[in-house]
Amino acid sequence: MGGDDEDDRDDGRGVEREYRRRRKMSRGRFAALCIVQVNFALQMARPDTIPGRYRLLAVALMALLGVWAILTVRRGRTTVGTDGVSTRGAFRVRRWAWHDIYDLRVETNPGQRRADVKSLTYLYDNDGRRARLPHLDDWQLPDLWAEVAGLHTAAARHRGMTWERRPAVEVRIRERAAYRKARERAITGALLVLFAAIGYVVWEAVTDGDPHPFLLLFCAPLAAYALLAPLFRRRYIRALAHA
Structure with a gap:
């Protein structure tokens, strides 16, 4: 080597x-x-x-x-x-x-x-x-x-060491995987909110409305992520504890 x-x-x-x-x-x-x-x-x-x-x-x-x-x-x-x-x-x-x-x-x-x-x-x-x-x-x-x-x-x-599995590290890997899945689900939810907001903003713009793009395209997806992330995190951690 x-x-x-x-x-x-x-x-x-x-x-x-x-x-x-x-x-x-x-x-x-x-x-x-x-x-x-x-x-x-x-x-x-x-x-x-x-x-x-x-x-x-x-x-x-x-x-x-x-x-x-x-x-x-x-x-x-x-x-x-x-x-x-x-x-x-x-x-x-x-x-x-x-x-x-x-x-x-x-x-x-x-x-x-x-x-x-x-x-x-x-x-x-x-x-x-x-x-x-x-x-x-x-x-x-x-x-x-x-x-x-x-x-x-x-x-x-x-x-300088073998590739053997260490239980403590394996636990951390599973915990981080649970957090990662929670983030991914929360991001998916935030993106769905963003796409819906984009559609609404475009419709309002075409019809000469006042779409408030900052609130809809920035604040709304962030709020959705902030609400969904802890919910999914608790769900996956609970599932991990019972695995």
């Missing part, structure tokens, strides 16, 4: 690896993205649908989203070396030393029915926090499970 002949013999590749985007999105995903973009452009080109100031805001948001997506694709990567693991996104770089890493796990992508990626790889630290490892997935790698197993083998010596 990374200069260690014994580890290299065990894994065949050593620990020095970099995972980047090598395969493009599938044709189906690309076609769906094109349809969304064309529809957005057509809607923005119709002068009788959305007032000018809201059209400019929508275009600006779409442009920012496009820049973020392009930077994520071009800059995103996972780097594995003798000192640990690092990830790079559109703007952020994160690093973990091997002794701070509890496990590397392959997990099912929750949105796999609509995605090219069916399985993802996550890094768990010693406090149970997890981070997704970009491009270390079954879309970019033909045998993801074997790749992650090879990383476990190659990194064992550099970690």
